[in-house]
Amino acid sequence: MKKNLLMGLMLLGWGTVAQAQTKLSLSVPLLDLPQNTQLPQRYPSMHQALQWSADVYDVSFWGIDAASNALFDKKWTQTGFSYATGLLFSKYGSELPLPLGVWGHEEYHRSVLGTKGIASKNGNWIFHRWDGTVYGPSDEDLANLKATDNNALLYAYTAGVQYETQLTKTSVMNDFYNERSFYKAPLYLYNAHYVWNYFRFATSIHSDSVKVIAPEFEHKEATQRDFAGADLTAWAYDMFNPNASYYDRDDFPNGQGENRRIGFHDLSEEAQKYLVKQKRLSLLNFLNPAIILVNRIRINEELTILPFVQYSPTHFGNSISLNMPFTYKGDGYFLGVNRYANYKDAYYGVEAGVYQRALNALQGLSMSCTVKLWKQPDSFFGSKANWGGAIKWGVAYAVADRLALTLDVTGKTAGWLEGNPYLKRNFNPVLGFQYIVPGLNSAKL
Template sequence: MPYQFYATRTTGSFFTGYANPSMAQSLAMSNNLYSTAHYGINRGVRLKNEFFRKLLGSALVLGFDLISLYAPFGMGWLHEEYHRAVLTRREINSFNDMNTFPFGQATVSVRKIDDEDLIRLSDQHTFDFIRLQSAGLEAQYHQIQSLQKNNFYYNQALPHIPLYWLSTLNAITYVIQSASAEDFDPLIDEANEKEGADISKRDFTGPDFTAWVSALFNPDRPYEERGIHPSGVGINRYIKPSELSTDELAYLKRQGNLQWINLLSPHLFGFPKIKLKSTAQGDHYGNIAIRHLLTSFGNDICLDLFYQTPKNNYFFSLHNFNNLNASFFGLEGAVIDRPFYFNKIMVSGRGMVWTQPRNQSFTTSDASLGGLLSIRSAFVLGAWWPYFEIEAKTKGWVMGNVFLEENISFRGGLSLRFR
């Protein structure tokens, strides 16, 4: 809540609202799929030779991850659900074609959206519209970060490395190729011809990042200026790389090149935890990851720091937010599963403080101060951990939080912890 209220109004009833999961819900479901499958494969492969055991296990994990790209709850599904969460926030319904198991298709759509809804979103909620285009990429890096946290803090030792690489290389390639007219112009022409006059078949945007950069540079441009669809029915939604201006194309290429820094992490190379020192109380561990994400105003380049002592779990992140001409900075810190009351209550807290471009503007040099605070309490009942969480934020972009405006959200759920 309150996301579930928006989902209810979007679909017509409270329970059908769960067909439009929030970012937190879709992330949890996708993580459950991969954690369960990777755990099962890890436990199921039984060979005496350690080298061949790991080789076979890695091959099976890779095979599963490749198949899951086109299945519900897989990485591709999660990518589309983050798009849909932004739409649902503004009470726009949609359908995720990943639910149809579209194996081998070059493009997969979020569709069944009317032009009038996209016009309203673009004109009345401009920065949600910009964030809509990049939300799929946000989903992929949010998942990688959360799985890395699980392996680091909970000693899961799950073989997520193939997924890290598949998702990261998919994201890098997608952003880079979006600046290529040779790659995407023919795909757009083919899609327009195939979909014809049936608006319900059309994706909400086509190539994510040509639409993203075009909206960044032209926030006040009316959506209808995209022109009439080649079929003569509806608006021509898809923006070709060849239609971008010189400045737009140069900026998109620069963001594509910056995507490579997402490979800078020991997690991706088989080192989920690095021992820093040993004391009489126990061992201390650390790790790092660098990420480049696209936002409603430009990008966020952050350095994630993982740290674990014998008694406490800490997470820090240094954020460098950038729009066209200026840089802004943020600091994030979290304590994870701090035990209280004879280890029967586990409390996690997270705080952020930042400066981001005022009003999410792509061109301003003026900063706006903001922040986020969340607390989560879980009650330990054996393997069952029911929890309650409250999160409050000011205006600003935060990975995995669909609200760009001020917001207070409440979440409750059940976590299962198996040794």
């Protein structure tokens, strides 16, 4: 019954697309180096997982908007129907074994594991299985990763939740710079609630109960079980016990290896307090005007802005960012302030950029560029912090009225950069294309 409901929501979103009168632009990254050549799974990369799922959400919400326009005449009923249906789709449709929320969440885990040479499979993919897991890594793989690079293991745990926060950031900014008649506000609300609710589960006795009950329904072979069990309690456990062996976990009952699930009361009192604090901080993700359909704030005829806040757990603790996309005289810009905190200290970073600036000297060519500077903790308990940064430069070249080829190049120093699975230095070119669905608007690239 649940699967039929999910498929029905998807068909509702896609089956009425032809009636929509809104601009729909799809960005498709085809080649992402070095991930598409170096990861054990090759495809998708972290960025591809984000963008492909963002495109599927865009098409789905576009269809929901078309359905509301076809069913209702009054604006308030159209908006109410679109928001309610969009919220249902965000919650239940995201669980489909397709490039949507749960799939993207698991792919983010896999990307980080893949950078360390650990092969895995997505347990929320139509050609594998439908249970919201990342399976394949052995206990030996995870024990070796913790012993040799605990930061990478912690990043692998938190990468899933980072998918939700980055999906929101990417979508909010794209919708801000490109006005449209439909917006994905219900998805932003769902993502904020998802992160907070995950922390709520992790800090409750339910995480203890699941640790006891779940093994009865899990595979006896360790490689067929989820690599983390529960992301956030595993994160807190290994973050507060960096020198402990991975094998200190409880044995898996009636099966092989370790019980990878960590309950809240398996954590030290210190770790419990920290996790509860993170649950409170995750409420910052609700400080986003786009959730309540405020997609831009007009200051005057020349200036619009949309400030919003985001919280993400990281391998060194957490990151809190104030994002401020704005337009001035029709051109897109971005400013951001970031706070990076470990257990004892906090450091800061800044970000600035321009968005799709047309190059008058070359017809059909536009450019985007973002520069990010930071000082980040080296680890959760460590007193060392490192300066670093990243530059992202992108161009789009229109080869037809509705088709553009795209090239995005990112270079970063050692450190954490959202949407990049490497903690070491990395140079990352991405080739793809952008396509505006024809016949539905008169806009050109």
